[in-house]
Amino acid sequence: MRSGVFTRRALFVAGAEIAVFGLLGARLYKMQVVDGAKYMAMARGNSVSMRLLPASRGRIFDRFGTAVATNRQNWRALLMVEQTDDTHSVLDAFSKLVPLSDTERGRIMRELRTHQRYVPVLLRDFLTWDQMALIEVNAPTLPGVLIDVGSTRIYPESELLAHTVGYVGPPHESDIKADPTLTMPGSRVGRTGVEAYDDLELRGHAGAQQLEVNAVGRVIRELDRQEGTPGIDIGLSIDARLQRATAAHLTGLSASAVVMDPRNGEVLAMVSQPSFDPSLFDSGVSNAQWHAWMSDPQKPLVNKASAGLYPPGSTFKTVTAMAGLTSGAIGPGTIISCPGHFDLGNARFYCWRRGGHGPLDVKGGLKNSCDVFFYNVALRTGIGPLAAMANRFGIGVDTGMDIAGVSTGLMPTRAWRERQHKPWELGDTVISGIGQGFILSTPLALATLCSRVATGRAVGPHVARHRAGVLQVGADPDHWPDMSLSQHYFSLVREGMFEVVNAPGGTAPAARLSLPGVQMAGKTGSAQVIRIGRAAREHGFNSMSLPWALRPHALFMGFAPYDAPRYAVAVVVEHGNAGADVAGPLARDIMTDALTLDPAGRDVPPTPAPTPVLHGA
Amino acid sequence: MERRLWREGSLGIAGKVWQTNWFYLLLICCLAAVGYVALYTAAGGSAEPYAQKQLIRFFIGLVLMAIVAMTDIRVIAKWSWWFYALGVVLLLVVARYGHVGKGAQRWIAIGGFQLQPSELMKIFLVLALAHWFHRASYERVGRILFLVPPALAVLLPVGLILKEPNLGTAVITGTIGAAIFLAAGVRWWKFVIIIVALGAALPVAYHHLHDYQRQRILTFLHPERDPLGTGYNIIQSKIALGSGGMLGRGFMGGSQGNLDFLPEKQTDFIFDLIAEQFGLVGSLSVLFLLLLIVLGGMLIALRCRHQYGRLVALGISVDLFLYVFVNIAMVMGAIPVGGVPLPLISYGGSVLITAMLAFGILMSVHVHRDVEFPDSNSWPPG
Numbered sequence: 001m002r003s004g005v006f007t008r009r010a011l012f013v014a015g016a017e018i019a020v021f022g023l024l025g026a027r028l029y030k031m032q033v034v035d036g037a038k039y040m041a042m043a044r045g046n047s048v049s050m051r052l053l054p055a056s057r058g059r060i061f062d063r064f065g066t067a068v069a070t071n072r073q074n075w076r077a078l079l080m081v082e083q084t085d086d087t088h089s090v091l092d093a094f095s096k097l098v099p100l101s102d103t104e105r106g107r108i109m110r111e112l113r114t115h116q117r118y119v120p121v122l123l124r125d126f127l128t129w130d131q132m133a134l135i136e137v138n139a140p141t142l143p144g145v146l147i148d149v150g151s152t153r154i155y156p157e158s159e160l161l162a163h164t165v166g167y168v169g170p171p172h173e174s175d176i177k178a179d180p181t182l183t184m185p186g187s188r189v190g191r192t193g194v195e196a197y198d199d200l201e202l203r204g205h206a207g208a209q210q211l212e213v214n215a216v217g218r219v220i221r222e223l224d225r226q227e228g229t230p231g232i233d234i235g236l237s238i239d240a241r242l243q244r245a246t247a248a249h250l251t252g253l254s255a256s257a258v259v260m261d262p263r264n265g266e267v268l269a270m271v272s273q274p275s276f277d278p279s280l281f282d283s284g285v286s287n288a289q290w291h292a293w294m295s296d297p298q299k300p301l302v303n304k305a306s307a308g309l310y311p312p313g314s315t316f317k318t319v320t321a322m323a324g325l326t327s328g329a330i331g332p333g334t335i336i337s338c339p340g341h342f343d344l345g346n347a348r349f350y351c352w353r354r355g356g357h358g359p360l361d362v363k364g365g366l367k368n369s370c371d372v373f374f375y376n377v378a379l380r381t382g383i384g385p386l387a388a389m390a391n392r393f394g395i396g397v398d399t400g401m402d403i404a405g406v407s408t409g410l411m412p413t414r415a416w417r418e419r420q421h422k423p424w425e426l427g428d429t430v431i432s433g434i435g436q437g438f439i440l441s442t443p444l445a446l447a448t449l450c451s452r453v454a455t456g457r458a459v460g461p462h463v464a465r466h467r468a469g470v471l472q473v474g475a476d477p478d479h480w481p482d483m484s485l486s487q488h489y490f491s492l493v494r495e496g497m498f499e500v501v502n503a504p505g506g507t508a509p510a511a512r513l514s515l516p517g518v519q520m521a522g523k524t525g526s527a528q529v530i531r532i533g534r535a536a537r538e539h540g541f542n543s544m545s546l547p548w549a550l551r552p553h554a555l556f557m558g559f560a561p562y563d564a565p566r567y568a569v570a571v572v573v574e575h576g577n578a579g580a581d582v583a584g585p586l587a588r589d590i591m592t593d594a595l596t597l598d599p600a601g602r603d604v605p606p607t608p609a610p611t612p613v614l615h616g617a
Numbered sequence: 618m619e620r621r622l623w624r625e626g627s628l629g630i631a632g633k634v635w636q637t638n639w640f641y642l643l644l645i646c647c648l649a650a651v652g653y654v655a656l657y658t659a660a661g662g663s664a665e666p667y668a669q670k671q672l673i674r675f676f677i678g679l680v681l682m683a684i685v686a687m688t689d690i691r692v693i694a695k696w697s698w699w700f701y702a703l704g705v706v707l708l709l710v711v712a713r714y715g716h717v718g719k720g721a722q723r724w725i726a727i728g729g730f731q732l733q734p735s736e737l738m739k740i741f742l743v744l745a746l747a748h749w750f751h752r753a754s755y756e757r758v759g760r761i762l763f764l765v766p767p768a769l770a771v772l773l774p775v776g777l778i779l780k781e782p783n784l785g786t787a788v789i790t791g792t793i794g795a796a797i798f799l800a801a802g803v804r805w806w807k808f809v810i811i812i813v814a815l816g817a818a819l820p821v822a823y824h825h826l827h828d829y830q831r832q833r834i835l836t837f838l839h840p841e842r843d844p845l846g847t848g849y850n851i852i853q854s855k856i857a858l859g860s861g862g863m864l865g866r867g868f869m870g871g872s873q874g875n876l877d878f879l880p881e882k883q884t885d886f887i888f889d890l891i892a893e894q895f896g897l898v899g900s901l902s903v904l905f906l907l908l909l910i911v912l913g914g915m916l917i918a919l920r921c922r923h924q925y926g927r928l929v930a931l932g933i934s935v936d937l938f939l940y941v942f943v944n945i946a947m948v949m950g951a952i953p954v955g956g957v958p959l960p961l962i963s964y965g966g967s968v969l970i971t972a973m974l975a976f977g978i979l980m981s982v983h984v985h986r987d988v989e990f991p992d993s994n995s996w997p998p999g
Contacts, residue, residue, distance in 0.1 A: 002754060002755045002802060002924065003924070003927075005755055005802040006800055006801075006802070006924070006927055006928075007919060009799050009800050009802070010800055010915060010918055010919055010927070010931055011919075012799075013796060013799070013800065013915070013931065013935065014912060014915045017908075017911055017912070017915070017935075017938050018908070018912070020938075020942055021904060021907075021908045021911075024904060024942070024945050024946065024949075025901055025904055027949055027951065028858075028892070028897060028900050028901060028904065028949075029897060029901075031855065031858055031859045031949065032858065032859055032861050032862055032863065032892065032896060032897040032900065033862065033863050033897055035859055036859055036860065036861070036862040036863070037862075038859065039855065039856050039858070039859025039860040040859070040860045040862060042856050042859075042860070043856050043857070043859075043860035210852050223852055224852060
């Protein structure tokens with residue numbers, strides 16, 4: 001029974017196998033005999049040429065549709081290696097018409113060696129009309145040379161968004177290893193900012209075309225075509241007008257500012273001064289230019305708004321207050337008296353006002369920015385709960401900002417210090433309470449902190465509002481979870497920040513808005529670059545007497561309108577001295593522009609992209 | 618117990634040699650000779666670097682094959698599930714520590730020798746399934762519950778191979794499993810149901826996926842997806858094949874293969890070299906030789922008097938058949954898979970050794986086709 005079943009079924013399988021072999025044989029007959037002549041002709045005529053169809057890089061717009069990164073046609077000369085026998089003589093003939101420098105020739109020779117033979121090699125970019133005419137006229141002496149339109153990246157707003165949008169550059173070896181289509185002439189890879197963060201989506205996928213060509217390289221027909229997909233367009237949350245206004249306020253300083261919508265974390269402006277022209281990277285930066293950037297003490301290439309690390313200084317007192325209140329270390333009515341200094345063992349920590357503030361509650365502590373008050377709060381709270389609260393407000397953690405070149409900052413803990421094989425001292429806790437010591441934050445993190453204080457939502461900073469025309473979920477305030485901290489404590493901190501700016505005796509009266517019916521709440525800070533010794537303090541220390549590079553940084557963060565926040569701003573002026581005097585008025589001006597232009601929550605629908613059709617390379 | 622069996626059914630070494638299927642061995646040697654010629658032309662008319670090395674590997678493979686062929690099939694049967702377990706462990710090792718090549722994780726290196734465990738797994742799966750079914754009556758095979766463990770035994774390696782990802786080998790492995798189920802007597806309607814269910818589920822499942830998941834599946838279907846590579850290779854491969862014509866362009870006369878138009882010509886696209894140089898006559902001859910080897914395996918299955926040997930021989934010859942079919946259909950541009958070589962002709966040690974191991978088992982089935990096997994209808998107990 002069983003062996004009978006096996007025999008029948010084995011014979012069935014064998015029959016199926018014979019049938020399949022028969023089909024294979026029939027197909028062999030069809031290809032080799034019936035269509036043999038066709039394939040023979042293709043084999044004879046040097047047959048098939050492969051052309052890549054580069055995908056156009058996605059464009060980047062601001063929230064109102066202003067193009068901030070787009071593509072422009074670029075006429076260039078390519079060498080199709082397949083279609084020439086003697087590349088050296090072609091190169092010589094070409095350089096008689098369009099002179100090639102030794103570096104260019106070196107690059108061409110290298111690419112000839114390393115590229116697949118069906119990938120054309122770029123001879124020269126950005127041809128002028130005259131050069132194109134010369135090449136066309138001399139085409140017979142230049143077999144394999146072909147004029148082709150490629151695309152080049154342009155940044156219409158130039159320096160304005162260099163840090164946020166970033167820039168593109170030619171691919172490195174490692175990029176090519178990851179994606180061989182990058183060997184295509186004119187391929188670009190995002191290097192910083194949005195261009196780098198969303199590089200893969202912006203790039204799209206290259207397509208390919210198989211062409212039948214005759215012996216002199218003329219295309220006879222297309223054999224196969226795989227369409228590529230163009231890169232997606234990105235609509236930023238940035239308002240280019242607000243960006244421009246903010247940049248204008250910071251001109252001439254080494255400074256950065258971030259304007260954020262505190263309801264959803266959208267970055268409306270992100271400025272780092274001084275800036276640079278991102279288009280320069282597209283075709284390669286000259287050595288002189290590079291050295292000039294590298295030796296500039298104001299570091300124009302660094303996005304100070306997202307990667308500049310500064311102690312948050314007194315702006316951090318908002319966190320200390322929330323941590324103290326939430327942990328129960330202080331109550332809303334707890335009074336601490338400030339005699340001008342705070343003693344811990346043998347160490348004495350001073351208040352910025354040497355005479356002291358007298359008795360203060362938490363609101364008064366914020367209003368006066370009393371150091372002694374927050375020394376006490378930090379010590380009572382402990383570094384553990386303090387660091388945990390700082391992390392909840394976005395200090396020392398990755399907040400998910402969607403550009404490349406973002407620093408996380410640092411919120412020290414006992415465990416962090418012990419990893420360095422050093423003990424955590426109580427004094428470290430004390431100075432952490434006023435944002436000094438090891439704590440490091442970026443202006444972006446300060447804007448995030450300020451937004452979270454203003455709205456009580458754990459918003460995450462981001463700049464991509466639309467991707468491929470689709471509004472991203474982050475634009476919806478309800479996407480961001482409530483921080484689930486006491487509303488009462490939040491309002492105490494906000495009231496303290498209100499009084500900083502608006503109450504008589506607050507530390508930042510210069511930050512008060514002059515717009516009718518709108519108030520800004522804020523907090524100043526100054527971050528020491530060097531430790532100021534006790535002796536210096538007692539002898540009437542004046543930081544303005546220090547050399548520029550040693551002066552403290554001036555910080556300010558604020559939000560407005562006070563009763564229904566739509567904007568949060570953070571300003572850091574490097575070596576600007578006291579936050580109240582320098583950063584406060586800048587924040588006021590930026591906030592005034594934000595409220596006047598009022599971009600928050602508005603945009604225009606992204607324009608349907610007329611994707612430029614590019615010809616095969 | 619085991620000793621008694623050895624005595625009763627065992628043949629002396631001379632008897633074993635006498636029983637060897639010399640004709641089948643001749644066919645295998647013919648195939649290796651074809652491979653030698655093809656590799657000689659792949660190197661532009663030189664035994665270096667491919668043909669000589671492959672020949673040495675073939676002789677090592679012959680020794681291995683001889684050892685396996687002389688091993689009592691009942692000993693192999695006894696260890697079936699241990700081999701299966703070894704294969705699964707190797708697959709797990711490759712998933713954890715494997716070498717990532719061409720976008721997929723398939724290889725492990727053992728002392729400088731690259732091993733592709735999914736190749737071994739196919740053979741071990743055949744052994745394990747044959748062991749499961751060899752004592753089962755036709756009635757027993759009709760029970761669904763009896764089929765659950767072997768079905769799981771197929772799905773486990775298939776899933777692991779899919780994860781590498783290596784869709785081609787996973788499908789081949791699954792098909793081999795199905796062929797053994799079929800030969801073991803599993804009822805036809807069960808296959809019909811599975812095929813209909815699979816056919817119905819695929820589009821529905823695909824429809825309910827997100828765009829990015831579909832994209833992932835497309836990438837998964839083509840792990841070597843490379844707009845520069847695959848399309849170009851296939852076109853060049855078709856030209857090489859087609860331009861051979863009826864009689865070919867003569868020994869060393871192919872332009873495609875000999876002029877480096879054809880990538881990977883010594884491995885996946887070796888059949889093109891034969892077809893281009895020797896035309897339809899040559900390619901059909903090689904195809905016929907391959908058919909003889911596949912059918913020779915089926916014949917060994919039919920002549921065997923115990924179910925274990927029948928199922929093993931059938932499974933191995935189906936494996937060979939699928940190899941040949943996938944490779945040749947690929948070089949013709951009929952199916953969009955890559956990375957399946959032609960056994961004994963393509964250059965490469967791992968596949969050659971695995972194939973010789975499979976031939977060894979096939980030979981052992983033939984030599985021990987009449988041995989007494991513990992063959993009871995009451996398996997498994999209960």
